[in-house]
Amino acid sequence: MAQHRGxxxxxxxxxxxxxxLDAAHVVFTRRGTAGARMAEIAREAGVNHALVHYYFRxxxxxAEAVFRRAAGQLFPAMLAVFASDLPIEEKVRRIVSAQVDMxxxxxxxxxxLLAELNHxxxxxxxxxxxxxxxxxxxxRPRLFGKLAEQLDAAARAGTLRPITPQAFVLNLVSMVxxxxxxxxxxxxxxxxxxxxxxxxxxxxxxELPDFYLAALRP
Amino acid sequence: MAQHRGxxxxxxxxxxxxxxLDAAHVVFTRRGTAGARMAEIAREAGVNHALVHYYFRxxxxxAEAVFRRAAGQLFPAMLAVFASDLPIEEKVRRIVSAQVDMxxxxxxxxxxLLAELNHxxxxxxxxxxxxxxxxxxxxRPRLFGKLAEQLDAAARAGTLRPITPQAFVLNLVSMVxxxxxxxxxxxxxxxxxxxxxxxxxxxxxxELPDFYLAALRP
DNA sequence: GTTCGGTTTAACAATACAGTTAAACAAATG
DNA sequence: CATTTGTTTAACTGTATTGTTAAACCGAAC
Numbered sequence: 073m074a075q076h077r078g079x080x081x082x083x084x085x086x087x088x089x090x091x092x093l094d095a096a097h098v099v100f101t102r103r104g105t106a107g108a109r110m111a112e113i114a115r116e117a118g119v120n121h122a123l124v125h126y127y128f129r130x131x132x133x134x135a136e137a138v139f140r141r142a143a144g145q146l147f148p149a150m151l152a153v154f155a156s157d158l159p160i161e162e163k164v165r166r167i168v169s170a171q172v173d174m175x176x177x178x179x180x181x182x183x184x185l186l187a188e189l190n191h192x193x194x195x196x197x198x199x200x201x202x203x204x205x206x207x208x209x210x211x212r213p214r215l216f217g218k219l220a221e222q223l224d225a226a227a228r229a230g231t232l233r234p235i236t237p238q239a240f241v242l243n244l245v246s247m248v249x250x251x252x253x254x255x256x257x258x259x260x261x262x263x264x265x266x267x268x269x270x271x272x273x274x275x276x277x278x279e280l281p282d283f284y285l286a287a288l289r290p
Numbered sequence: 291m292a293q294h295r296g297x298x299x300x301x302x303x304x305x306x307x308x309x310x311l312d313a314a315h316v317v318f319t320r321r322g323t324a325g326a327r328m329a330e331i332a333r334e335a336g337v338n339h340a341l342v343h344y345y346f347r348x349x350x351x352x353a354e355a356v357f358r359r360a361a362g363q364l365f366p367a368m369l370a371v372f373a374s375d376l377p378i379e380e381k382v383r384r385i386v387s388a389q390v391d392m393x394x395x396x397x398x399x400x401x402x403l404l405a406e407l408n409h410x411x412x413x414x415x416x417x418x419x420x421x422x423x424x425x426x427x428x429x430r431p432r433l434f435g436k437l438a439e440q441l442d443a444a445a446r447a448g449t450l451r452p453i454t455p456q457a458f459v460l461n462l463v464s465m466v467x468x469x470x471x472x473x474x475x476x477x478x479x480x481x482x483x484x485x486x487x488x489x490x491x492x493x494x495x496x497e498l499p500d501f502y503l504a505a506l507r508p
Numbered sequence: 509g510t511t512c513g514g515t516t517t518a519a520c521a522a523t524a525c526a527g528t529t530a531a532a533c534a535a536a537t538g
Numbered sequence: 539c540a541t542t543t544g545t546t547t548a549a550c551t552g553t554a555t556t557g558t559t560a561a562a563c564c565g566a567a568c
Binding site: 305306337338340341344 | 514515516517518
């Protein structure tokens with residue numbers, strides 16, 4: 073270990089650093105920050121545990137890097153769709169389809185993020201800024217602004233039941249994310265294995281938008 | 291400490307034991323099993339930390355007692371309503387109203403249960419049996435059986451759009467529970483303080499059933 | 509007033525874990 | 539081949555944490 077004092081670790085050395093971050097992602101999302109062990113991360117990354125500290129110094133720094141990364145994986149895409157000029161119906165279909173696909177590939181993500189947010193609520197701000205690189209005051213109008221216009225116009229025109237943009241987003245996201253957050257329980261109570269759970273979520277990609285749009289009929 | 295070997299701790303000595311369990315409930319639901327400290331539980335209960343071990347021996351036993359208790363707090367009421375003879379519409383209104391009230395009083399419960407289930411998925415079975423004192427095979431028909439009949443009959447009669455009982459339960463529970471599970475994030479992104487969050491959930495008690503029943507219109 | 513069960517005190521053992529460090533090492537670069 | 543840079547080895551520090559234990563304590567029941 074030569075230059076920890078002399079020169080700070082190279083900001084983006086790719087290989088080992090990202091392998092460690094990947095490993096940390098796996099371990100933290102499975103066990104949570106408090107339950108994760110630095111040694112397990114090192115093992116998962118296939119490196120010595122000294123190297124983990126070499127790149128990330130402390131567990132907390134590593135945890136925050138992983139959290140930021142996980143948050144960035146989940147929210148920006150959603151924000152982009154909600155804020156876009158697409159018609160309401162298309163927004164619903166895209167959100168559901170894209171997010172279900174994404175969550176099927178990252179099953180631990182919702183549980184991890186919700187658990188971390190409950191244990192360290194101060195990270196909510198950090199999460200928000202990781203979405204857009206901006207503070208809450210900037211994200212909020214981006215998320216709800218366009219939507220409010222659209223919903224308001226549709227309600228006036230009589231093509232949709234009136235609903236606040238907040239409820240619109242919250243209801244939709246709830247039905248998309250919750251089944252993944254509660255996946256072990258859903259699987260147990262419905263008697264599903266992994267394959268059947270996946271199949272159910274695949275079916276949900278078409279059923280859920282229909283259901284949701286039906287709720288919005290005037 | 292006299293009789294730890296001789297006689298096992300009295301199963302229900304009320305006072306101190308329940309105070310410890312209450313304290314453990316508070317600490318575990320806030321910090322999660324891995325993040326909780328036995329010393330903090332003792333402090334919260336106002337007893338010496340030796341006494342916590344006297345009654346519950348290990349952290350894991352205490353954690354399981356708390357988990358069982360928390361699960362029992364959340365699910366049996368819901369199961370009873372879904373399994374009842376009440377008409378669909380009444381089921382929706384009761385579930386929403388009762389659960390929102392209950393969750394407003396126990397804000398950490400959803401986050402805690404979801405986190406624990408993700409970190410220790412083997413507890414899903416334990417949770418199921420804590421609901422009804424029975425295995426999954428018994429709970430499942432109790433939860434979905436009556437509902438399946440009702441939904442099927444209504445679909446035939448043309449009074450409701452067809453929906454599986456699984457989707458019916460999952461969609462409803464999602465929209466009820468998720469806002470609490472993601473509460474810190476919801477508060478941050480919508481710019482709410484505790485009082486406004488509560489107000490929003492109170493309003494939701496009437497809005498959500500209307501929304502949900504609208505989705506079920508044929 | 510003595511006995512007894514719950515409780516505290518206070519100290520202890522054992523381990524788990526985060527984080528540090530010096531030295532050796534290896535592979536690429538010049 | 540000498541230098542640099544990333545990596546391993548291996549040992550170590552310090553502390554947090556779980557769990558145990560013996561002895562004293564204290565109030566209530568007998």
